Amino acid sequence: MKKLLAIATTLILGVVAIGVWTYGASSSSNAAVAGTPSITASDAQQLALARAAAAGDGSPTVAMATESLGQATARLGAPRVAGLADPETPVYVATMHGHFVVDAPTPKGAPAPSGSVMRVLIDQTGLMIGLQVGDQ
């Protein structure tokens, strides 16, 4: 019982520590958007893998890239003209291969989007701003 309590306490403290660290990082988000990442590519990869795990594939292959928002959204098939950050803003793009079924807004009667390739766009502060899934 004490062992279980110790494990639980360690897990909780770990999550809180990550949260505090991330909060501190995101509190300087204005500077980050100007080009200084608040998170590393490795952090971004962990975020993308967590999304992938939620989509049903716990061990996808993943490739990380840093591109401008304009380039990244063009790669996803429709360049962003407005509504997110400046098109020159760098973002992380995680491309994962596996089998994914994502829980996302769809019209009534449509199946959940799915496919063998999942791309996640993560901004320099660690926020997911884009998601794509399919067999492309």
Add this chain to the structure above:
Amino acid sequence: MFGYPVRMGCVLLACVALAAIASPSVASASWGKKSDNGEACSQGNGHHCYSTAEWAMSGSEQVEGTLAYQYTTAANVPGWASNDFITNEEWAVFGTEWVEVGQIAGYGINCCSLHRFDAWERNKIFTMYIEQPQTVNGWENNLYQISGQSHDGHWCTYFGSTQVACPSGFPTWNKDLQVGLEVGANTKPENAGHEQTNAWWESTTHNWLKEIAYADGGLCISRYSGPPGPALGNINYGTC
């Protein structure tokens, strides 16, 4: 309720890590059981629940766009860390493909703030963008539009009057518009609001000509009759 400090970034890594732990291995989105019909969203695992109005066009009916003002008065998604969400939005549906735009709460961000989003599925590829960390206010009309007025298969999404994306490859005209509330949640969220919609054709906005109202158990729908008066497609939606 709104204006939740999004810069918290949802204490990002912690949230997503928790989401990964808490989320089931397949997409799921309903609270309650099928036997709860009337009390809860009862579509079963893997399905979402809706409170919507739909104009399924027939004959020569067709439109070149849609607009909707979303007026959200309550949004609280307790299961947000597990990617539960609610949306207040509109869809232009083309058979098995679609374009959608509106505002979303939950979805790994936090419980209650509203974020503009747009998404589409074409050729079995689903693409979605969420505006973060920016939020939009509740208790006010937020305009969203989908336009195919170029008549070349591009259906562009708009936040207000600002074009944000123009996915291509769709039919030149649309024959199925839908508006309202979508819920993807394993824990019952709270949502209330109304929307007013119009369709575009001949470069002018028009009231809908027909309407099918739909609401799953645990969700409610009624005619919104505020100014400028009741019209087909204008609805109050919410959890109940």
